[in-house]
Amino acid sequence: xxxxxxxxxxxxxxxxxxxxxxxxxxxxxxxxxxxxxxxxxxxxxxxxxxxxxxxxxxxxxxxxxxxxxxxxxxxxxxxxxxxxxxxxxxxxxxxxxxxxxxxxxxxxxxxxxxxxxxxxxxxxxxxxxxxxxxxxxxxxxxxxxxxxxxxxxxxxxxxxxxxxxxxxxxxxxxxxxxxxxxxxxxxxxxxxxxxxxxxxxxxxxxxxxxxxxxxxxxxxxxxxxxxxxxxxxxxxxxxxxxxxxxxxxxxxxxxxxxxxxxxxxxxxxxxxxxxxxxxxxxxxxxxxxxxxxxxxxxxxxxxxxxxxxxxxxxxxxxxxxxxxxxxxxxxxxxxxxxxxxxxxxxxxxxxxxxxxxxxxxxxxxxxxxxxxxxxxxxxxxxxxxxxxxxxxxxxxxxxxxxxxxxxxxxxxxxxxxxxxxxxxxxxxxxxxxxxxxxxxxxxxxxxxxxxxxxxxxxxxxxxxxxxxxxxx
DNA sequence: TTTTGAGTTGTTCGA
DNA sequence: GTCGAACAACTCAAA
Numbered sequence: 001x002x003x004x005x006x007x008x009x010x011x012x013x014x015x016x017x018x019x020x021x022x023x024x025x026x027x028x029x030x031x032x033x034x035x036x037x038x039x040x041x042x043x044x045x046x047x048x049x050x051x052x053x054x055x056x057x058x059x060x061x062x063x064x065x066x067x068x069x070x071x072x073x074x075x076x077x078x079x080x081x082x083x084x085x086x087x088x089x090x091x092x093x094x095x096x097x098x099x100x101x102x103x104x105x106x107x108x109x110x111x112x113x114x115x116x117x118x119x120x121x122x123x124x125x126x127x128x129x130x131x132x133x134x135x136x137x138x139x140x141x142x143x144x145x146x147x148x149x150x151x152x153x154x155x156x157x158x159x160x161x162x163x164x165x166x167x168x169x170x171x172x173x174x175x176x177x178x179x180x181x182x183x184x185x186x187x188x189x190x191x192x193x194x195x196x197x198x199x200x201x202x203x204x205x206x207x208x209x210x211x212x213x214x215x216x217x218x219x220x221x222x223x224x225x226x227x228x229x230x231x232x233x234x235x236x237x238x239x240x241x242x243x244x245x246x247x248x249x250x251x252x253x254x255x256x257x258x259x260x261x262x263x264x265x266x267x268x269x270x271x272x273x274x275x276x277x278x279x280x281x282x283x284x285x286x287x288x289x290x291x292x293x294x295x296x297x298x299x300x301x302x303x304x305x306x307x308x309x310x311x312x313x314x315x316x317x318x319x320x321x322x323x324x325x326x327x328x329x330x331x332x333x334x335x336x337x338x339x340x341x342x343x344x345x346x347x348x349x350x351x352x353x354x355x356x357x358x359x360x361x362x363x364x365x366x367x368x369x370x371x372x373x374x375x376x377x378x379x380x381x382x383x384x385x386x387x388x389x390x391x392x393x394x395x396x397x398x399x400x401x402x403x404x405x406x407x408x409x410x411x412x413x414x415x416x417x418x419x420x421x422x423x424x425x426x427x428x429x430x431x432x433x434x435x436x437x438x439x440x441x442x443x444x445x446x447x448x449x450x451x452x453x454x455x456x457x458x459x460x461x462x463x464x465x466x467x468x469x470x471x472x
Numbered sequence: 473t474t475t476t477g478a479g480t481t482g483t484t485c486g487a
Numbered sequence: 488g489t490c491g492a493a494c495a496a497c498t499c500a501a502a
Contacts, residue, residue, distance in 0.1 A: 135500060143479060143499055228481080272480085342481065381480085393494050394482045401482090453483090461495090 003087045004030040004168045006079065009068075010101070011125055012094040012245035013060045014206045017159035020122035024092035025163035032086055032168045033064055036079075037072040037177050040100065043184040046365035048334045050182030051198040054175050056244050059205025061175070067167035072177055075104060076111040083117050086168065094245070095121040097130040097277060098372050099284045125242075126274050127156050127249050130281035140282045143388040147275045148268065159251045187361045191311050199334040202240070202368070209241040213255050223262040230326070230337035231410030236266070239369035240335070242273065249273070273374055279387065280373040287376050288357055290385040294467030298385075299459045301353045309352045312446050313344070314362050316416070319431050319445035322402035323347045325415040332415070334368040339405055345382040346396035350456040351447055356383035384460065392460035395453050402428035418442035 061068030109119040141147040226234025316327035326340030360379040364370040380386035409424035426433035430445040
C-alpha cells in the first residue's frame with residue numbers, strides 16, 4: 001500500500017471546496033484525517049465555542065464514515081508521532097494567518113522539516129489571502145472602503161467539489177476531549193453569577209450550512225433593508241460556519257452572485273471579514289492593544305463597581321431593554337444580531353466606561369462564531385480605538401436604537417420576558433417605561449444614559465488632550 | 473511635497 | 488414631525 005498522507009483539519013471543517021484537501025487527495029494515496037486538540041487554543045475558550053467545535057467535528061467525522069482521528073498535544077509532536085506511526089512523509093493543511101496560528105504553523109513546518117516530513121499549507125479561510133492587498137504605495141490599507149475597492153477588482157476563484165478520498169482511520173481520542181479541555185483559563189473579570197453552561201447548539205456541519213444558504217436565497221434581496229432589525233429574520237446566520245470553515249466565503253460568493261443591493265451589501269459584509277483579517281495580519285498586536293495609541297490615555301473604570309456593572313451588562317440586567325435583550329440572546333443562543341452587537345458594545349464602553357477588552361473577551365467566551373479578527377476589530381471600531389475609528393462623539397443611544405430598529409418590541413420582548421406585558425414604545429424605554437407602566441420585576445437602569453454619555457465625551461476629549469500634551 | 477476628497481453602522485439641538 | 492447643522496478635527500489614500 002502506498003504510504004498515506006496526513007490531512008490536518010483546523011478551521012476548514014468541510015470536504016467540499018477545500019483546496020488543501022483536494023491537493024492532498026490528488027496524490028492518490030490514503031489520507032489520515034486529523035484534528036489536534038491544542039490546549040493553547042482550548043483552555044481559554046468558553047464551553048459555547050468548544051461544544052460547537054466538538055459537534056462540528058462529529059458531523060465532519062460522520063461524513064468520512066467516522067474516520068476522523070483526534071489527538072491531543074502539541075501540534076509538532078502529534079504530527080511527528082502520527083507520521084511515524086503510519087509512515088507518512090507529508091502533511092497538508094489550510095493556511096492560518098491569525099496570530100497564534102501563524103507562529104504555530106511556521107514552527108510546525110520547521111520541526112517537521114528536521115525529520116524529513118514536508119508540511120504543505122494550501123489556501124486560507126479567505127477569498128483573498130490576508131497580506132495580499134496593498135495600496136499604490138505598497139502599504140496595507142487602513143480603512144475599509146479603500147480596501148474594498150481593490151478587493152472588488154480581484155477575481156474570486158470558483159469553488160471545487162469534494163474530492164474522492166480513501167480515508168485511513170486509526171486509534172483516536174473521543175471527541176469529548178474537546179469540551180473537557182475547554183474553559184480552564186477563565187477571564188479575570190469572571191464572577192460566580194456568570195454562567196459557563198453552553199447554549200443549545202444550532203444545526204452544525206457542512207449540510208447545515210448549505211441549508212442556511214438555501215433558506216437565505218429567499219431573503220438576501222431584502223438584506224439591505226432587513227439586516228438592521230434584530231426582530232426580523234433578515235440575516236444569513238452563516239457566521240459560525242464561516243468561523244469554523246464548514247463553508248468557505250468563495251462558495252457563498254458563488255451561491256449569491258447576482259445583481260441588487262441586498263446581494264451587494266451582503267457581500268460587502270464578507271469583505272469586512274476579509275479586511276479585518278488583513279488588519280490583524282499586519283498588526284497582530286491589535287488583538288488586545290488599541291490601534292489608536294492615544295486612546296491608551298482614556299480613563300477606564302476597573303474598580304469593584306465596574307466589575308458589578310460588567311456583570312449586569314453580561315447578564316442582561318442593565319435596565320436598558322435593547323442592551324439586555326442582546327446580552328440575553330448571546331447567553332441563550334451563542335449568537336447576537338450585529339446591530340445589537342454594536343449597541344451593547346457601545347453601551348459597555350461609552351455608558352459604563354469599561355474596557356473594550358472585557359467585552360471582547362466575554363463575546364469570544366460565549367459566541368459560537370467568535371472570530372479573533374472580526375470580534376476584536378469590531379470592538380475597537382465601536383470603542384473608537386480602531387484604525388478607522390468612529391468619531392468619539394458618535395455614541396449609540398440605546399433607547400433611540402431600539403425605537404429605530406425594534407419599533408414593535410419584537411426582539412426586546414422575545415429575550416426579556418419581564419417586558420412582555422408592556423406594549424411598544426414603553427417596553428423600549430429604560431426600566432421598561434415610567435411609573436406605573438414599568439414592570440416591577442424588570443431591572444432599574446444601572447446608569448443614566450444621558451449623564452454617562454456626557455461623561456464619555458469628557459473622558460474622550462481628555463484622552464486626546466493628554467495624548468497631545470504627551471506628544472508635544 | 474502638498475493638496476484634496478473622503479471616511480459603515482449616530483445623536484442632539486434648534487429652526 | 489422634519490430637516491440640516493454641529494459635534495472636533497484627524498487620518499488615509501491618491502493625485
